Amino acid sequence: MIPDKPTTIKEIAKILKISVSTVSRALNDHSSIGLTTKMRVKKLAAELNYEPNQRAIQFLHGKSFVIGVILPELSESFFSAAISGIEDVAYKRNYTVLLAQSHDDAEREKILVAKMKTQRVDGLLVSVSKTTSTYEHFDVFKKSNIPVVFFDRIPPIKDIHYVSSNLETGTFDAVNFLLKKGHRTIGMINGPNTLLASHERKEGYIKAMTANRLKFDPSLILNCDLSEEGTIAAMDTMLNHRRKPTAIVTFNDYVALFAMRYAKSLNLQDIDFVSYANLPIINYMDHTPIASVEQFPYKQGKKAADILIDLINKPKNESGTEQAYYNVIVESELILSNRK
Amino acid sequence: MIPDKPTTIKEIAKILKISVSTVSRALNDHSSIGLTTKMRVKKLAAELNYEPNQRAIQFLHGKSFVIGVILPELSESFFSAAISGIEDVAYKRNYTVLLAQSHDDAEREKILVAKMKTQRVDGLLVSVSKTTSTYEHFDVFKKSNIPVVFFDRIPPIKDIHYVSSNLETGTFDAVNFLLKKGHRTIGMINGPNTLLASHERKEGYIKAMTANRLKFDPSLILNCDLSEEGTIAAMDTMLNHRRKPTAIVTFNDYVALFAMRYAKSLNLQDIDFVSYANLPIINYMDHTPIASVEQFPYKQGKKAADILIDLINKPKNESGTEQAYYNVIVESELILSNRK
DNA sequence: AAAAGATGTGCAAACGTTTGCGCGAAATTA
DNA sequence: TAATTTCGCGCAAACGTTTGCACATCTTTT
Incomplete structure (x- = not known):
């Protein structure tokens, strides 16, 4: 009847009369834990429907495994195909997608960018709004060294990562x-x-x-x-x-x-x-x-997401080496109509 | 040059030689903090571009302000319009949207539901996949008392919240x-x-x-x-x-x-x-x-999102009172073609 | 003048998890 | 047998923030 609070590692430890660290290591298959202990821990964890609290983990690591995506209009077929590709990549690489749409409004885009920052996304994927003419709102990301990848609608500025079609x-x-x-x-x-x-x-x-x-x-x-x-x-x-x-x-x-x-x-x-x-x-x-x-919007979305996640996981840019920027062109292709 | 780690409340406290609790309260306009202190704190916070670490806050409160959305196919116009409505509501009510698509695959849907649970979303919005025939994978949410709202493609089971069109x-x-x-x-x-x-x-x-x-x-x-x-x-x-x-x-x-x-x-x-x-x-x-x-997919999406967020913020169901289920019908409407 | 209330601030615990370090016991080597 | 390594595990700190409680100072009230 009680809305059962999620099981924690602590409770498992207490029941098994071992320390939380042992439980943690056992669950993560750490090499320094005995096989029997591992088994006991895993068994109980399964019984109690234990699920690691991602929020705690993310907090600890300062990583969220979330990528922000800001698109002009989700209901446009080009973008919905793109988001589909983005989501597929994120899914495969164990990231999740925080989605927002600017409705082609520069003001809303600014707010969303700030919100994404506040949410501490690990990276940002953007197709800029039609009405966006200044790009300073992306600076906070650059300053914090959080990668931003633009795609399709890319801003006319230097030193950015982007994917677009040729x-x-x-x-x-x-x-x-x-x-x-x-x-x-x-x-x-x-x-x-x-x-x-x-x-x-x-x-x-x-x-x-x-x-x-x-x-x-x-x-x-x-x-x-x-x-x-x-x-x-x-x-x-x-x-x-x-x-x-x-x-x-x-x-x-x-x-x-x-x-x-x-x-x-x-x-x-x-x-x-x-x-x-x-x-x-x-x-x-x-x-x-x-x-x-x-123009393969699905493919473009995939590519952009892949690049973004690569950037996120890239070893910290060694001071001194110039940062390289991804400028990827997805080739367009002529498709003949299948109807006569 | 250093990829500046985000400013924390601790640093502000240290610089101002006051305790973190005072800083926290000052920033939150707590009544028990002197006006002068408040000013000093806020000024410095602004200078250092302080942003509260949402992840830490969410972790502390056990709330994420994130709603999960699982749709069959993002690139279908009906669903992309719906997600647009969902996002708009989430935006307005200060939630963010964690998005995933099942590609009409029941297996993938199951995995996604589990993933959403792991991500500790505050609520879930689902339009079930065509191939889904069992619905036990949603039970984990029910057990944990996390609200789930179905829309458009609703499962043929009892005791669920849903929005669909008539x-x-x-x-x-x-x-x-x-x-x-x-x-x-x-x-x-x-x-x-x-x-x-x-x-x-x-x-x-x-x-x-x-x-x-x-x-x-x-x-x-x-x-x-x-x-x-x-x-x-x-x-x-x-x-x-x-x-x-x-x-x-x-x-x-x-x-x-x-x-x-x-x-x-x-x-x-x-x-x-x-x-x-x-x-x-x-x-x-x-x-x-x-x-x-x-069928107003945008409207349906909005409605479903509103209901979900209402449910999230509803006072805990007092034990004893029967839980009421939202069953909302969005009326469809005949639209005459604007072309002759 | 003493007691009572404001007022402003600090201490420390709590949230769930990971991880460097240390320590005892068992197994191996010399 | 003594010295060393390996193995298995626990301690405690850390991540950033909020918040109940206690404490000190100052201002009232009796």
Whole structure:
């Protein structure tokens, strides 16, 4: 009836009339404990449903085996896939995940970072919020020598660990694929130039063209604010271009959807689209891009978590040696649609 | 240069030549500490960037302010929305979230439950895995008087707290809506009968028919394994029915997609579909259901988290009084498509 | 002037566990 | 047999914080 307080090592010691240290060592299979004692201890521990109090242990060691994760929006498929990867790694390496979302609000992100610090996480994994423009709130971690790994949305500052995807190669493959398929006029509805990702896409496009000894026509790459209206405007420009594209690469699946819908409303069924995989269900749709560049959020999450835990367990940086920073690029990859 | 160990209360005490207890009380605004002392302590604490070691405090109190959350699949939109709600509540009520996913694997779920116990979470929030058929692994929590709240996928056992959605009313509204729209023959592609959710849908359907003084034709409700093949088979049966339906209610968005695609391939454009909202992007598609039953995963998550934290902070159940169980139903609701 | 109350502070225990050190007893070596 | 090693175990400190209790000083009240 009594809400049984968890069994402690002390109680076991008292019952067995041995010291707590012996019990502790016995449970941890320490070499200096006799086999018989070990057996007795373990047997009783099992009977009493003994569970070591992690909080006490963590407190003693000053380690928590907890990693903090701050993401912009948990319900976005990219991030939920990433957190899935993070959790899987943490699980395997015996860490647990303390989760928080910034809702793309810089203020909330600041509070969360402080909270994570207070909770004494062993390390922090962050994809920064869209509205974050200063990065001093991460300094407390650096000062305390607690590793921070950024991923996907990485801040434009020096001396940080990060994992992100390289969209250039994926784009190269995408354009190359379209060229091999016979297309000669390939348009691109790109994102705003303020995004690093837009530049990577553009670079990939250009390299694919030149690699195929084709002239690069800058007017075939259009910027777009990623909204439906912006997409339609870009499409209009594209379709009225003196060289009307027969294939279009779009910045993301939403843009692809808008563009395809618009093309269809104009009864244009003959344009091939290639996009970047953001949405898991795009394959269920009536008209899908014929290929998409996959960014492997799950893999990125895994990689970032692995790096973070490596950093946590790294021997203290010997004074003098320059700290090395992990800058990991997860290659993106062209995936052909499995539907005809 | 030295990776500064966090400041402790002891150091403050030593510098100020007062005892640790005084420092502790000063920082906690205890009434028995002189104003001047308080000021001195707080000033120095601020200068040294003192942060109370939560781990020590938690250890001392035997409370962690952490709630465990075990979900089947973080990357499913329903669950990622739910975790978002959970996190928001936890954030507001000063708890943190320890997250884990079972990947719909009963074995992994068991391990995770044990791990959560070991981590000494203050409470547990669970949506059980599809493959879970026994529920003894939750007993350890009950024995230790740590509250567990189930949500959405709740186990078929007695004496548990849970939050789930009532699909009956949503279905009622859906069918009613179709009837008002003039439909008289309404089919339903339901899920397998093993799911509670299938029964709720069926009940809602029946009640809507009888409420409109229409005869209920059981042969218009088909079970389906939710796969594409199963959906197509159901559609075939449906379309060859002597009373060919003019509208169909489907178990979920995937089924709706399969069914709509199949209907389209047969050049049947005149069937109205209603579904249950699982997929956020369905609104971007070419053909969308004209309405869907929303289950508010975010809201469900919030509610479940609130209940859990209430339970945690509830005064110990006075021996004798029967424990009351929260059984909360979040009503589902019919949402009309915003596209024509 | 003595007793009683505030007021401000310190002592020490407690939370559960690990671990360096020491010590006695048994087993091995010289 | 004496000297040494190995084995098995206990003592006590440490981690950072809170808190009941006691104590000293100062201010009231009788």
